[in-house]
Amino acid sequence: MPQRTVYFVSDGTGITAETFGNSILAQFSAKPRHVRRPFIDSAEKALQVVQEINETGVREGKRPIVFATLVNREVLGIVRSQCQALVMDMFGTFIEPLEEEFQVKSNHRVGRFSDVARSQEYHDRIEAINFSLAHDDGQSARNLDQADVILVGVSRCGKTPTSLYLAMQHGIKAANYPLIPEDFERAALPSLLQPHKKKCFGLTIDPDRLSQIRNERRPGSKYAELVNCHYEVREAETMMKRAGIAWLSSTHKSIEEIATTILRDIRPDRLIY
Amino acid sequence: MPQRTVYFVSDGTGITAETFGNSILAQFSAKPRHVRRPFIDSAEKALQVVQEINETGVREGKRPIVFATLVNREVLGIVRSQCQALVMDMFGTFIEPLEEEFQVKSNHRVGRFSDVARSQEYHDRIEAINFSLAHDDGQSARNLDQADVILVGVSRCGKTPTSLYLAMQHGIKAANYPLIPEDFERAALPSLLQPHKKKCFGLTIDPDRLSQIRNERRPGSKYAELVNCHYEVREAETMMKRAGIAWLSSTHKSIEEIATTILRDIRPDRLIY
Numbered sequence: 221m222p223q224r225t226v227y228f229v230s231d232g233t234g235i236t237a238e239t240f241g242n243s244i245l246a247q248f249s250a251k252p253r254h255v256r257r258p259f260i261d262s263a264e265k266a267l268q269v270v271q272e273i274n275e276t277g278v279r280e281g282k283r284p285i286v287f288a289t290l291v292n293r294e295v296l297g298i299v300r301s302q303c304q305a306l307v308m309d310m311f312g313t314f315i316e317p318l319e320e321e322f323q324v325k326s327n328h329r330v331g332r333f334s335d336v337a338r339s340q341e342y343h344d345r346i347e348a349i350n351f352s353l354a355h356d357d358g359q360s361a362r363n364l365d366q367a368d369v370i371l372v373g374v375s376r377c378g379k380t381p382t383s384l385y386l387a388m389q390h391g392i393k394a395a396n397y398p399l400i401p402e403d404f405e406r407a408a409l410p411s412l413l414q415p416h417k418k419k420c421f422g423l424t425i426d427p428d429r430l431s432q433i434r435n436e437r438r439p440g441s442k443y444a445e446l447v448n449c450h451y452e453v454r455e456a457e458t459m460m461k462r463a464g465i466a467w468l469s470s471t472h473k474s475i476e477e478i479a480t481t482i483l484r485d486i487r488p489d490r491l492i493y
Numbered sequence: 494m495p496q497r498t499v500y501f502v503s504d505g506t507g508i509t510a511e512t513f514g515n516s517i518l519a520q521f522s523a524k525p526r527h528v529r530r531p532f533i534d535s536a537e538k539a540l541q542v543v544q545e546i547n548e549t550g551v552r553e554g555k556r557p558i559v560f561a562t563l564v565n566r567e568v569l570g571i572v573r574s575q576c577q578a579l580v581m582d583m584f585g586t587f588i589e590p591l592e593e594e595f596q597v598k599s600n601h602r603v604g605r606f607s608d609v610a611r612s613q614e615y616h617d618r619i620e621a622i623n624f625s626l627a628h629d630d631g632q633s634a635r636n637l638d639q640a641d642v643i644l645v646g647v648s649r650c651g652k653t654p655t656s657l658y659l660a661m662q663h664g665i666k667a668a669n670y671p672l673i674p675e676d677f678e679r680a681a682l683p684s685l686l687q688p689h690k691k692k693c694f695g696l697t698i699d700p701d702r703l704s705q706i707r708n709e710r711r712p713g714s715k716y717a718e719l720v721n722c723h724y725e726v727r728e729a730e731t732m733m734k735r736a737g738i739a740w741l742s743s744t745h746k747s748i749e750e751i752a753t754t755i756l757r758d759i760r761p762d763r764l765i766y
Contacts, residue, residue, distance in 0.1 A: 232516075236512055239513065240512065244584060247584070247600060248595055248599055248600065250597070254765065256765075258753045258764075285594065306590065306594050310513070311517060311520070314583075315520055321579050324522070337744070337745050345654075349653070353653070380622070384622065388654070389508075470610070474610050476508055480531045481532075492527065
């Protein structure tokens with residue numbers, strides 16, 4: 221099957237073009253080649269990328285698809301007029317109706333991330349990452365009262381990546397705390413968590429999947445054994461149910477989906493800003 | 494000034510709608526209120542969110558703006574026909590021309606993240622997060638040969654968040670290694686890094702900013718003193734220059750911008766997939 225290439229062209233990082241373009245492409249079964257071309261912020265760079273795109277089209281015998289998030293008018297003009305490609309001008313398409321709605325002209329600022337590095341919001345994100353790292357896997361009980369969320373669950377159910385994602389993308393101070401066999405023997409939530417039950421959120425996982433993940437880490441260990449995984453998951457779920465902690469299964473969910481559910485369920489305020 | 498609200502409505506996480514909507518809104522100086530409404534995947538939920546949106550419009554005296562990434566046709570139909578709002582139908586707008594280009598109908602799959610949790614790509618992302626955590630701040634010298642990138646620089650210049658971002662968003666195994674006063678006295682790159690120079694990338698930072706950040710952590714310490722920060726930054730830059738390591742300054746850059754530059758400069762292959 222002939223190859224076809226999709227370009228994400230931006231005068232910023234191109235992350236927006238790529239995120240949005242990929243979610244549109246997910247609607248098609250075709251698997252084109254993806255190329256991101258960030259920081260295309262001058263006529264010279266525009267001409268270079270246009271040449272690359274046009275050569276690709278000739279080579280593949282199919283015109284490329286270009287998702288463009290270009291604020292720079294000159295660059296956008298070159299890409300629109302000279303690319304032998306299907307150009308999806310993502311900003312232009314939506315900015316005009318918004319200018320009409322707001323009754324103001326847009327200010328052509330390049331990049332969603334420009335100048336953010338010194339903003340309070342950015343500072344809070346970095347602080348949240350530091351907090352989540354310091355409170356990974358129950359490492360520290362200090363300042364748990366400052367946590368926005370405390371993820372609980374058995375070892376290797378997805379707590380760490382979810383905490384880091386919540387911190388990095390949403391500036392959420394997300395601690396995570398493992399539930400371990402000793403807790404199950406005592407049949408009680410770790411005492412450190414007792415005062416913070418309201419901000420606890422549980423993750424669980426299919427025991428077969430857990431066993432598979434643990435076997436990658438410690439092949440053949442009791443820790444990874446299917447029967448042990450069944451035991452731990454069952455005990456953890458019982459404990460969370462008794463403590464009134466909401467939980468979800470990470471088995472078929474990405475960290476993005478888990479994080480969004482947690483926000484919706486225990487910090488709906490953070491979906492409004 | 495009257496408030497106005499922007500809604501991000503999706504039958505998935507709404508992350509795409511929010512990312513894209515925000516980069517468009519960044520073109521305007523208005524600062525509307527943001528509300529994300531994820532998982533709107535049934536007629537019932539659609540009617541509920543439409544009611545919320547319409548009530549908001551009445552209360553604020555300005556019609557809300559709705560960025561919608563809705564694959565579900567029924568939900569999209571309800572939102573489009575019943576919202577008293579400016580509805581930006583992000584999928585519809587771009588999917589039709591693509592259907593024509595590909596000469597196939599789209600398959601209306603909800604959510605860019607659906608079913609990804611068991612894909613190889615997702616597995617690699619999680620592995621990369623684990624790797625980056627294990628190799629944070631020079632913690633481990635094991636398997637450095639497996640790193641895709643090794644970030645170097647003085648303490649608190651932004652290495653850790655950048656490594657985690659590279660891992661989480663791009664599945665890049667990013668180790669990070671601090672340059673410390675002992676290295677400057679020896680006037681040599683840490684010996685562990687010598688065999689891996691080609692995949693090293695440096696971060697530097699404005700000394701005033703560094704002193705400010707370090708003072709938040711350890712107020713009044715020699716570590717945070719401006720004169721010491723000047724010394725460390727100067728020595729680190731000299732060392733990176735001598736070793737032929739490319740670097741950039743994190744002072745005015747977000748982790749997204751830093752990560753994109755690193756990819757472009759030392760792993761351009763990872764912008765193509």
